[in-house]
Amino acid sequence: MSNQTTIALAGNPNSGKTTMFNRLTGARARVGNYPGVTVERREGHLTVAGQEVHVVDLPGTYSLTAYSDEELVARRFVVEERPAAVVQVIDSTTLDRGLVLAVQFLELGVPLVLALNMMDEVKKLGRSIDTGRLAEILGLPVVETVAREGKGTDDLVREALALAAAKGPRQPLVLSYGxxxxxxxxxxxxxxxxxxxxxxxxxxxxxxxxxxxxxxxxxxxxxxxxxxxxxxxxxxxxxxxxxxxxxxxxxxLVSDARWGYVAGLVRQGVVREDGIHQRRVVSERLDAVLTQRLLGPLVMLAILYGLFEIVFALGETPAGWLEGLFGWASGAVEAAMPDGLLRSLIVSGLIDGVGGVLGFTPYILIMFFGIAVLEDSGYMARMAYMLDRVFRSFGLHGNSVMPFIVSGGIAGGCAVPGVMATRTLRGKKEKIATLITAPFMSCGAKLPVYLLLVAAFFSAWQAQTLFAITLAAWAMALLVAKLLRGTIIKGEATPFVMELPPYRLPTLRGVLIHGLERTWQYIKKAGTVILAISVLLWAALTFPGLPEDQAAEFEAQRATVSAQAEAGQLGEAGSEEALAAIDHSEAQAGLKHSAAGRLGLFIEPAAKLAGFDWRTSIALIGGVAAKEVIVSTLGTAYSLGEVDPEESEGLSELLAGDAAWSPMVAVSLIIFIMLYAPCFVTVVAIARESSWGWAGFSLVFNTTLAYALAVGVYQIGSLMS
Amino acid sequence: MIKPLRQIPYDQPATIAAITAAGELGRRLRDMGLTPGAAVTVIGKAPLNDPVAVRLKDSILTLRNGEADHITVEFEGVAK
Structure with a gap:
């Protein structure tokens, strides 16, 4: 580490800093978090003439005050880790804003190189920048770059390394502030x-x-x-x-002095307007349509709907392959191993558990690509702009829209990346309100449960019911956010001063890198948290096993059937049916006897108030691990053996015919599933974005709310019928 | 004449006369380049009339009406 040179990349948001980082380091970035804050820390390496260079991408900031985590992180990094050089990427079309940040680095005495990025766009605006003059006035290296095309990056690295090698005392810039x-x-x-x-x-x-x-x-x-x-x-x-x-x-006054200094500096022959100044006509014309009062919201709906159509259309096939792969793995293990606890652990615990989550990866991957396109094109900022007023009346922020949509706002997202998307929210209170309510959305794991219940009890109005569930999720999210922001997380709305960056065509490279990075984070969690939870859940559903006398009884029954079959009293079909019936009752008895079963029976009196029996209770407890588990557990509990969450028609018929079930129970259950504890991976993600305190709150509060509403609806509904 | 930013007509070039916000909001406005003397033009409003979109040199910023009230601008024109 000691002879390795560290270079930090700094700059305004939207300056092309991340594109530059990807250009310099390739796609080999390590993404982590800065300690104590949820600001992403991206690091990468590059080798120049045998020299190993460590590159750190600092968060995008407009200044170096202490108002936001991003600014604090950037400042702490340059002061405490003392990078050999800081490269500041500047969007040359907003040169003065970039230079105001540069001035603040210089006040701190940081060895600085300026990368005047997007020089191609400056020319299009009918302007020229004399970088030599700028370098001379400021006394630091200035390099012209076009990061999207990789232009100027070699020069930039060379200048940065030269600056890093010239270790000498650096005098901080002394400005006059009046x-x-x-x-x-x-x-x-x-x-x-x-x-x-x-x-x-x-x-x-x-x-x-x-x-x-x-x-x-x-x-x-x-x-x-x-x-x-x-x-x-x-x-x-x-x-x-x-x-x-x-x-x-x-x-x-201090801030005004910096702007004044920069304005004066730019006037000293640095910037020249060549003829008539060209405005960003294309971008403004697009905005005239895309953020127009009536058209804007319609286009937004169309784009979001289109995104989800694409996700499901493109994701289905690879998701099917993965499902097949895990099915094949289960089959292979079952064939290769003798029946027993270890095989059950591997098949039911490991493969089914992790497979259930990894099976969603194709959808997640495609959605992340889509979201990266929305972000990189500049459209995401417009969505926040158009929706801010609505969201603000519920104590949220324009930037809350993305977490909601990713979490399943149009049915079929995932709350884990949704929770991670709250990073764009700077206000802590708005962020927490978003974190708690985003998991209400109809994520891809809740959909199979909804589909099952709707098919069983509302088969005449399937599409309408699903649409109503989606709307209800939004309504609940907004109302609960309003409730929270009016009580325990009271506070002023944070400012909504932000840039609407010019529309840019996203680069394939950028979209791929962004999408893959986030998907990888999702997969990593599935491989760790979900794995542990699956094993735990498997154990709870398996142990303690049936006492020997009971097990022996089932064995005896089987022996009787076999004997009858051999004696010719039962046909082949009849004996198979009888054996299957015995297997099912044994599974039922075993489930009732297991730790999870006992827990289900224990809470049944309370669950009954909402219309849930002990078997539904087990399924719901399992659902805290991952919502996919609800359908598969219901299947096991209702003695259908293996139930594939994607093909639950058999189960839905069974439920429709079961005396313990009614449309009222289904409504109550849908409400409960919509609102109760986020799945475990989401809880972990919430803890990482806020604290374990808030993660615990989301478990307890959401479940209490879900229970109260489910009981209320079920009781009132039962009274009326 | 001098008016709060919220009240100037669309596409009316104006110059920022003063920023009256202190603390974080004041800092954020200044960081984005909304400083006294800067030339701004209101170019649009969100569907519910809030926030507003403002052109500042070659970039477009957006801020809420309540935040725009902290900015007073000077422009040549007739009172509406």
């Missing part, structure tokens, strides 16, 4: 230097951060010594003075 602030800065800097206070950072930078009211630096300062209180008082006095004399807070 007389009052400058005077205070000098005073405060002197005190900081005298006490060697927070010496990890440049002294003037620390003083500046006190003036800007930076919470993180202040917290560190308080821990470091009493000078902090003194600095805070000085900063407060200055702020009050600025407000009184200029009517503006000190932090605003």
């Amino acid at each position: 007389t009052d602030i400058d005077r205070s800065l000098v005073e405060m800097t002197a005190r900081i230097l005298a006490e060697r206070f927070l010496s990890k950072y440049p002294a003037r930078w620390v003083a500046l951060k006190y003036i800007e009211g930076d919470e993180e630096v202040k917290a560190r300062g308080r821990a470091a010594g009493p000078l902090s209180a003194e600095l805070e008082t000085m900063a407060q006095k200055l702020d009050a003075h600025c407000l009184a004399t200029l009517g503006v807070n000190a932090d605003a």
